[in-house]
Amino acid sequence: MKWNHHYDAQISNTIPFLDSLSPSMVVHTSSYDANLASTRDYLKKKNIQVVHASSLTKDATVFNIADSGFTNVSDSFPDIPTVSEEWYQEDGYWKYRLSDNEMAIGWRKIDNIYYFFNGKGQMQASKWIHLNDSREKLEGNWYYLNSSGKMQYEGWFKQDGSWYYISSTGARLYNELAEIGGKKYLFDKDGKMLTGSQVFNGKKMFFASSGALETDETGSGWQKIESNWYYFDEEGKQIVGKKEINGVTYYFDDKGVMQTGWVSIEGHWNYFASSGAMKTGWIKDKDTWYYLDKEGVMLTGLQEIEGTRYYLNASGAMQTGWKWFDNHYSYFTSSGAMKTGWLKDKGLWYYLDKEGIMQTGLQEIEGARYYLNASGAMQTGWKWFDNHYSYFTSSGAMKTGWLKENYLWYYLDKEGIMLTGLQEIDDTRYYLNASGAMQTGWKWLDNHYYYFATSGAMKTGWFKDKATWYYLDKEGIMLTGIQEIDGSRYYLNTSGAMETGWKQLNGNWYYFQADGSLLRNGTTPDGYKVNQDGIWSLKPDKEAQGSSEEPKKDYDKPVDKEEKSAEAIEKEEAEEIKSTLKADKE
Template structure:
């Protein structure tokens, strides 16, 4: 009771200082009536529904009955505290809105220096942005078309935030398919202006990329960050190319360099459950364009090794048919699948038909054509006489004509021969290079005899 009396005395002091308080109803100014404060004008009439200042120069409101309002809205977007003072330049936590509707819980409101509550807008307060609804209540969570997110303190978020998606279906214990143990939340990125990043998908794609701190990330139409394989092209992903795919780690960062992963489930043709891929600095997989023959321009050098990538984005292996110019082609060898890089020199290779043959590849990797260490090769493959023939003439193309070499069943070129006979008794004469000069003592030109055997390609 003593404290209440002191409070009344204190309020009395700030209201009446210098106002000439009088018990006479005709006296103007502040006065007490029925335990509350009222205000009389110079005619002694009770003031209602108006603001008046106290001796402390602070505004107070007289309600429809003439009593000074406390802890209440004035009906025009203003609020008075327990001392009846108009709230200004401050936050207040209030249980009902300015229309007198009780929320059942308190909400925060911000009052300008004029005393007016902030409504239906953004307001920057102490370098932080806040959003207020039409009743002036500070908002939290997704606001303003789900393009901003305000934390529990009401301040709009910036940078990376892991949040429930902006819809009414979110459940705290939701598990996302494929993400066991996940809480159903997603990562979103908010710019320095506090606005959520959402990609421009006017090209028809379902996803878009953004470079953040020198790294690419991927987002869907709601701004949710993506992980794993994502098809960033337009049109149907099932009909798309690996070139239009990117792989994002669990941290959302696009993968670069070598990375082994399960292939994208929406593309078919992969051999294994896990495959190797190579991604550029911007995350584009290294791959050959679909329905295009591999060419020497597709060869890719990295760390002193040379690779050839398939249209699925995997490093090719085995014996590959590679075009050198126009319709011309030759063999390249990329080792076993565990190696998958270009090999040179003499190699024993299992061809596409399962046979094992001897090959020779130049330092550039091209299948050698011609005589190497006294043996004849074509597109890298050793050329031999058929079993039981002893010798055969094999015609190696040379421009518009042929070089006709005499080889034995081991593929060795018979040089400087004079009258050597094959199994049928046919005699051959060759020069020092092994090119046939005479057959059965008759001079021969550069016509065509037995065609060389091409490799059985892996591709």
Template structure:
């Protein structure tokens, strides 16, 4: 007689099967992004990620556009039931809102068997022979396990039996309260009695649907008692009032299309404007993202990469044919969310947007930076040669382009400069045009006066130029041999117009300038001297307060260190020059204490300091008593 031997591998397989089902359910929420294509955009298999939107979002009904399949179900009044799984790994709560058992479930009854034994044939099929030597058929309970044998006595494993129940691929025991996959993305759910669930079901707080045969509904909109429900194509979850993002087309540059859909309260793909979480979206079959959308009133709106309407900001149109080239031009949306056409001042800079709404840009085949609008010429710098702000129109300045000098007014309109060898004022800035009509740059001598022009041609006045020299705020002439104040700091320029640095004597007064040429005032300089806060002259033989501490400057201007007698008073200064106040100091083995207010050494007194009592003699030497 063969006896069925259950090995440790059996238990391992049983655990693995249970775990794999849980893992499979979890895995359906992961996203597989598309690989990079080697050809222009083509339709590919979709993958996705999801974003849940609060069900309170207000949407208006939308007609079913046929993007999802409608299946009409009419059910009886909803009922509820719950069950716990038969496995030790998880517990699921199931609530049924329609019929929850298969047609075959009610007729299957199992018989309790004892005294028989399992045996297998050479094909790996298992049988059970009872005490009378008869192979069992149908539903049976053996050693407490619900099993099933077909009409030939072969035990059913890894399949639904004729009684409508599913039996474990390894042990052959009936599954309950869990999802079942039969391949090809076909999923079922069996309840606590092992019967297939049908209709709407709430499992672990998520809503699913199963057809009349128990097959899970995925990627389909169904009608139940007149109400529409849409179920996610991968997870099978109810997807009403939710967003879904799909990756569809992949491009040779590695980018891809992300398409958003919104399923309304009736499971339809929503079309039209919609506000979700305070942000405006627009949904159409063509997917309004990275695009300009024409409004009924003739204005245009733009929705960014997340499908959100843009206000007071820049946007980019993805892959637009612009002047014969595939490009991604920039656009701008005003305070009303409308696409700007024509001139627009943004953050203090003037720009021009053409009839398509795109910013004039240096795309292949585009016009030169010099362009014309309504008979007037303008210049937009795209390469940073004339302006630090890319694509901004030049205003209030003079510049030379391709050998021609232009003057741009506050509106950006250009006029050719015909003046020669003279100063020209544009936008309250001065320029100089030479004999050839070019604007001068850098250090120049005009009418025997040294002047300086920046790289944009503007004359430097009331400032240090790039060459380190200072130019008068009125005449623009280089200044020499004088003090100069700039932004509250003082400098001194010598006979050549250069800044002075370090310790200097000017008009008999010792002063100091740091590495940037700024005069030291009201501070200790790097040379160790202190300089007056008003005059900047070096101070000597006096107390000074600096950074909350007191110092004494000796005859040479350096801060004193150690014990000292000043004006007949014994005082003490630390290694950094700070005066000791309210401190015990041990000097040459003697204990001294210095008054917290005056800093004078105390004498002929008894003090308790930090819990210790000291007696100080007439010389200020202290001892503990």
């Protein structure tokens, strides 16, 4: 088997490993032997042949294997030229080339300074290394390689928050009480300097934060050491953690130092006065208020304190003004108390329910409805929401019923919704346009004319507009044509206006009296008779002759024949006068 290829004495080159493979020989491929003495003894005991396949003077080691044994063929090769030792970099690591052109492995003293190179020849730095091993701690001394790879020599050294002391030999001190610079210091099994109350060789000792020994066999009670206060029980044991002393609670850190100010204990913040006494209740620290319960724990979030709710943020600070938490806004006054009910802030009104939650949208409050926008501000005037308009007065209350604004009337139902179109309100019909404004006068709706009085009420029956009479049925629709109304017939033209006098309709002549009603079974003022249907009837002799004569009219008014002859005579006389004048001119 190949042996010591990676300078590994702890995993592959072990006795259990050899037992597992049971080799008849091992080939040692390096000039540096990192194996343990016990392993080498085991090879001899088992009579396992060791072949050293390395050379400090040859580029390669070549063997000829035969039944008679091994022949080192490489002995016939020329020797490696001697080179100067030097530092060089490879793959980001510093390495050291020896005079035989091999790289340095393990501990190497260069220019009177110790360095350590791993199995790949890479210089190690900023780490602890044992003198006899590159992988695990063995019994013996540990040494520190600084960032330059140099072994650290005598003096104090701090790593990961712990202090170590390195002796003049380069080995760190451990498991001992050592005198350094005239003071005594205690180091644990890992070489870390200890502070506070310690027991060494059965003797109680106290070490200051600097590590220097302060007292032996410390007494009980309060003691001030290096400006810090400590408390020792009757057995002289240093107190750590929370401790009630004469009815007052104090806190001592893991070094026994009494704490003041803010201290985190078991995931909670506590506050200790300058005397060390733990505070409870309200405290003011740097202009900010905090609250600590009876256990001294700083509270956060929404808290009810003496019947009033307060909000303390994640840092415990009491909050004022608007705050967003639990998916809603709440308001806290300058005293920190949560506000409920109506609130005026920067000229705007807001409403917060009994839980202090700012309300939005349409809300019923003390019997009145209000609209609060997405920011919670109370709205006034016209507002569009839920696909309709509503109106809110200057007090914010929703308006219902009739509303007059900018000389226009609007109507809002019991839900406050502005109505449009034809609406029946208190048994009267009104027309409200698309903007909700109440309309008056003539309006064309659903292919009909309607008329709305100045009050907005829809008219029905007879009414007079600009000296003209119109008739609207019980639905308010303006009627046209011949209509039977209250037992009488009337003629309403295409504009709805009631007509009087003679009218030719469907080839028949009718006479409508001054009140607009159709004359039936009677004689017209100009002497014509109409039948029971109101139709003008010709005299019998004319009817026999099939006369097509129709009433002559002055605006549909029949004219008698004598008047017609007189007109003809007058016309003839006028023509004669014109002829005479013409002749005189000629």
